[in-house]
Amino acid sequence: MAFPKVGNLAPAFTLNNQNGNKVSLKDFKGKKNVVLYFYPKALTPGCTTQACGIRDSAGEFLSRDTVVFGLSPDPEAKLQKFIEKYALNFDLLADEDHQVADKYGCWGLKKFMGREYMGLLRTTFIIDKDGRLRHVIDKVKTKTHHDDVLQWIDENLA
Numbered sequence: 001m002a003f004p005k006v007g008n009l010a011p012a013f014t015l016n017n018q019n020g021n022k023v024s025l026k027d028f029k030g031k032k033n034v035v036l037y038f039y040p041k042a043l044t045p046g047c048t049t050q051a052c053g054i055r056d057s058a059g060e061f062l063s064r065d066t067v068v069f070g071l072s073p074d075p076e077a078k079l080q081k082f083i084e085k086y087a088l089n090f091d092l093l094a095d096e097d098h099q100v101a102d103k104y105g106c107w108g109l110k111k112f113m114g115r116e117y118m119g120l121l122r123t124t125f126i127i128d129k130d131g132r133l134r135h136v137i138d139k140v141k142t143k144t145h146h147d148d149v150l151q152w153i154d155e156n157l158a
Helices: 045-056 058-063 076-086 099-103 145-156
Strands: 014-017 022-024 033-038 066-072 091-094 107-112 115-120 123-128 133-137
Touching (some): 033 145, 045 076, 045 145, 058 066, 076 091, 123 145, 133 145
Parallel strands (some): 033 066
Antiparallel strands (some): 014 022, 107 115
């Protein structure tokens, strides 16, 4: 499966957030940047490190008129626990049937301890105010993810 092409409109979606409220990409048209980051599983070490980096950088994202969403195949209730446990200050979206992950090309074959299975591939997409995909980060480093995204925005969308 391939990622959507940079420069094209980002694939549309509507998903429920951790509170069961519908969130649509189209609702954020005009926002300078939308960051969608796909992560495999809430409440796991790497995903927690990544989410806490976003949480701790909330002011920096806000100052750049950037909204961030985390997407995973977890159900809403698990996302709510993740937010409560780590005081996350941004929405997490439930993509339980991985339809959005499929559209974005980040549902695929994974390998872990000699086992192969289908799962979510940790990937980040940066979308501009017109809804166009501007950048894909497919080699995400969980510890520096927030800084890597902010640096790219500063260098390319300032």
